[in-house]
Amino acid sequence: MDKQSYTCVLVSDFNLQNFAGYAANDPEFPNLKPIAAPLGQPVPTLLDHTAPHWQNAPDVAVIWTQPQSVISAFNALLTYEQVPVREVLQEVDEYCSLLVNMSGRVRYAFVPAWVLPSYRSVFGVLDMKTGIGLTNTLMRMNLRLAENLEKVSNIHVLNTHKWIERAGTNAFNPKLWYLGKIPFGNEIFKAAVQDVKAALRGMLGYARKLIIVDLDDTVWGGIVGDVGWENLVLGGHHHRGEAYVDFQQALKSMKNRGILLAIVSKNEEQAALEAIQHHPEMVLALEDFAGWRINWQDKVQNILEVMTELNLGPQSVVFIDDNPAERARVKESLPEVLVPDWPEDPLFYPATLLSLRCFEMPSLSREDLSRTAMYFSENQRQDLKKTVRSLEEWLRHLAIRVQVEELHPANLQRATQLLNKTNQMNLSTRRMSEAELMAWAEPKHRTLWTLRVSDRFGDAGLTGIVSLEIQDRKAQLVDFILSCRVLGRKIEETMLFTAIHYAHALEVEEVYARYIPTSKNKPCLDFFKSVVPRFQQQGEIFIWNVEHPFPLPEHIELVQ
Amino acid sequence: MAETEISRFIEWRRGPAAMNEKITQMLFNVLDELNQLRPREEHLAKEVGTPLAGDFGRLDSAALINLIVLTEEKSAHELGRPILLTDDRTMSQINTVFRTVGSLADHIHLLLNEKRDG
Secondary structure (H helix, E strand, O other), rough: OOOOOEEEEEEEEEOOHHHHHHHHHOOOOEEEEEEOOOOOOHHHHHOOOOOOOHHHOOOOOEEOOHHHHOOOOHHHHHHHOOOHHHHHHHHHHHHHHHHHHHHHHHEEEEOOOOOOOOOOOHHHHHHHHOOOOOOHHOOOOOOOHHHHHOOOEEEEEOHHHHHHHHHHOOOOOOOOOOOOOOOOOOHHHHHHHHHHHHHHHHOOOOOOEEEOOOOOOOOEEHHHHHHHHHHOOOOOOHHHHHHHHHHHHHHHHHOOOOOOEEEEEEOOOOOHHHHHHHHHOOOOOOHEEEEEEOOOOOHHHHHHHHHHOOOOOOHEEEEOOHHHHHHHHHHHHHOEOOOOOOOOOOHHHHHHHHHOOOOOOOOOHHHHHHHHHHHHHHHHHHHHHHHHOOHHHHHHHHHOOEEEEEEHHHHHHHHHHHHOOOOOEEEEEEOOOOHHHHHOOOOOHHHHHEEEEEEEEEEEEEEEEEEEEEEEEEEEEEEEEHHHOOOOHHHHHHHHHOOOOHHHOOOOOOOEEEOOOOOOOOHHHHOOOOOOOOEEEEEEEEEOOOOOOOOHHHHHHOOO | HHHHHHHHHHHHHOHHHHHHHHHHHHHHHHHHHHHOOOOOOOOOOOOOEEEOOOOOOOOHHHHHHHHHHHHHHHHHHHHHHOOOOOOHHHHOOOHHHHEEHHHHHHHHHHHHHHHHHH
16 A cells, blocks of 8 residues: 555644644555644635645645534534524535535545534433424434535435444543634544545555355254254344344345455365255355355465456455464464454444444445446356367457547546556556546547447446547557456457557657556556557667557457 | 442552552553653653653643543543542642653552642
């Protein structure tokens, strides 16, 4: 993970120094460098785009306010004046428009939802009544805030209530408020920093994508090889059995959200697969797993094999095993794999899984939701490969179709996701928000295409990006990005064809690609060094004379 | 005798040195929390002589507020005895009471003794 520091502007009506302290000194990636805007002036700070803290393109902003300080109608409600809810919501709309204007100054903005101290319950059941209850009104305000900001791709509303539940009685301390204008206890700020960082990791492409689980005493109770699948502890009227079912349901929910599941287990494969297929209380089916290694080999070796099969690196993997010795072995051998400490008691398995903060994604695309199905299709492609005699024959049988589209609002979300999480086949490894990418591609001298790839086995989705910047009859290939899911099927060449063909039409003389090395994008360099027909290489720059067309691979059907 | 009374009696029999030790350990736990808010090179050493407030103090006003609130919280949780560090007497001699970890421990000991005697 990169060592870069991300500047983080803090805008608040209260003292955020403790948040800043935790943000700056928390060892988890990414490093944050907080910049505090003037205390107590959130609205002027949001309005004034020339203020010093907005200069130098800060990466992140956290705008954390108390509802009574930015919504005056709510402040009136606090003293039980009669204020119609619609007036309150109108002010929320106005406040949201300030946030929307601010969003262009940063890459990512976070807005914690509004809360009131939990000790403020003097009117009891009236609290939830429409028009009079403070909590009722505050819930409407937060909903309005979330709905308004949902339209802006780089603003994210954070669930403050979750932090308050976690902090319990330490959530609020009036003493901190009266002494230092700090409305929350430090547990709240710690949780806020963790959530902001987890969200940023997802946005920067570091979300985990694969959960590898053990079987015995992990997804069910008991050793299937010893007791047989009929006698496993799973479901039924048994407290541990119910917990294992809930754990499987939690895994299934992860899979439905686009996270891949795989099995690495020391077992007889046939016995384990029988249990998965025949046990009536199994929530997970074989189709829910993108891959498995069920044998008596070393688990590290098996994990490496699963990663290779699914084209994922260790930084994408979470390994869950009830056996501390296996966990320690994997931790030591594959330090980039996340191996969470796992509770001894299965009753805590579901909660432990659901509290992991490593799967956060800023958005969910169609590709995310059907990822496991895509890996199934991939297995079918690989099976076909074994039956043919050459790469060309395999590619011909696949009947690949590539749909090329320019960047537009409908494909922006997925294109940004791909830009931010692709590491290997990535020429320049730029990381940008949706708004930044759209703004970059807008001028006429720049064009960005997305590529959707499908074949007879299924739709791999939007898996490629190529972009050009033209200046003085020379065009720079700025982005050259391809998901590892479709590498090696001549999609790379199709991307070059697209860019060079376009450049030729505009009478550009030369297209060049400047390779910017990272620790992970050597496959991109290898491709440019070896692609046929050859590019002229000058160090890390690869040049194509546009006088000569770049051929479209024979077996590709191009749709534009 | 209730359990807390028994433990207080045992504590009383063990004498002031044992109590001082508990208070100092509690303050070291407070320093652990404060250090999470500070860069590594500015971490406060867990020693009785570590300067806190005053001329040679290392805490700014926000850090001092955190120290006060955390110490009150931990005194209640770890020593089972709530104390008040924002009373007028403590505030009027803030640079003396909070000069070092040791001076703060002495002050807490004094407050706890006053409570017991009172």
